[in-house]
Amino acid sequence: xxxxxxxxxxxxxxxxxxxxxxxxxxxxxxxxxxxxxxxxxxxxxxxxxxxxxxxxxxxxxxxxxxxxxxxxxxxxxxxxxxxxxxxxxxxxxxxxxxxxxxxxxxxxxxxxxxxxxxxxxxxxxxxxxxxxxxxxxxxxxxxxxxxxxxxxxxxxxxxxxxxxxxxxxxxxxxxxxxxxxxxxxxxxxxxxxxxxxxxxxxxxxxxxxx
Numbered sequence: 001x002x003x004x005x006x007x008x009x010x011x012x013x014x015x016x017x018x019x020x021x022x023x024x025x026x027x028x029x030x031x032x033x034x035x036x037x038x039x040x041x042x043x044x045x046x047x048x049x050x051x052x053x054x055x056x057x058x059x060x061x062x063x064x065x066x067x068x069x070x071x072x073x074x075x076x077x078x079x080x081x082x083x084x085x086x087x088x089x090x091x092x093x094x095x096x097x098x099x100x101x102x103x104x105x106x107x108x109x110x111x112x113x114x115x116x117x118x119x120x121x122x123x124x125x126x127x128x129x130x131x132x133x134x135x136x137x138x139x140x141x142x143x144x145x146x147x148x149x150x151x152x153x154x155x156x157x158x159x160x161x162x163x164x165x166x167x168x169x170x171x172x173x174x175x176x177x178x179x180x181x182x183x184x185x186x187x188x189x190x191x192x193x194x195x196x197x198x199x200x201x202x203x204x205x206x207x208x209x210x
Contacts, residue, residue, distance in 0.1 A: 032167065037075050039193055040090040044072025044102035045168040054178060055119030056161045056186040059136040062116045063099055063149070064171040065108035071168035074099040077193050078132065079139030090193065092139045115144050116153040116173050118164045123187055133157060161186050 032048040039058060043051050051073040053060050064071035077090035089095050100110055120137035130138075137156040144151050153173070155162065161178040178186070 032169075037073050039075050039077050039189070040095070042072065042074045042089060042095065042098045042102055043168075044070065044099065044106055046070040046106045046108075048167070048169045050165055051168055052163065052165045054161060054163050054182070054186060056121055056123040056183070056190050057119070057131065057133040057136065058190060059117060059119040059133075059140055059156065060164055060166075061096065061099065061140055061144075062118075062164075062166045062171075062173055063103055063113050064115075064168075065103060065112045066114065066171060067112050068106075068108050069169050069171075070103055070106050070108040071166065071171055072099050072103050073164075073166050073168075076136060076140075077190070079135045092136070092143065096143055110149075113149045114171075115149050115151050116166075117141075117144075117151060118155050118162060118173075118175055120156040121158050121160055121162070123159065123161055123183060124190065 032050045034050040034052060035043050035045075037043050037051050037053040037060065043049075045051075046069060051062075051071075053073065053075050055075075059076045060073050061076070062071060062073045074089070074095040076092050076095045079092040089098055100113075103113070104110060117137075117140045120133040120140070122131045122133045124132055134157070140156070141151065155175050161183055162175050163178055165174045167173070
């Protein structure tokens with residue numbers, strides 16, 4: 001389903017539902033503090049906190065421990081799993097390791113982790129066949145499968161950028177398509193990051209276990 005700007009997908013760590021139109025949307029909810037998660041950043045919390053990001057070809061994984069009510073989000077630029085990747089937390093394995101460690105430092109148990117993943121759209125005019133978005137989606141699915149972390153919900157691929165809001169304490173996630181007027185800015189930001197590191201970061205290898 002591709003929601004319009006007035007229809008939002010609502011993902012709980014359980015059955016997928018859509019909020020009733022009379023309910024306030026996540027854009028109007030102010031009862032929780034908000035933290036923006038930009039490219040290469042990781043955020044986690046065991047207290048009420050809205051984590052939000054905008055994704056083009058990048059991908060964000062939201063991990064959650066439902067028993068401890070601890071969740072977090074990363075923002076992955078490229079899927080490289082090379083140990084010498086010079087883009088640090090922007091690379092797939094490094095970003096996943098940082099997120100897992102952040103959750104565990106708050107008291108989460110990785111054996112209970114469940115995941116949702118968003119982004120990986122084909123919005124960049126370069127790096128085709130496969131696209132960066134395709135590689136990011138492949139990496140996320142492979143990594144979670146290898147680590148035994150259930151992927152309960154995803155919106156990966158397509159051609160539209162999305163905005164994601166993840167409630168770290170409850171595990172709820174909302175996603176909606178971004179107004180097309182914002183796409184050029186997203187493309188410029190992601191392309192500028194691609195131009196700041198070695199081309200070998202785009203290699204997709206078997207995820208490193210840790």
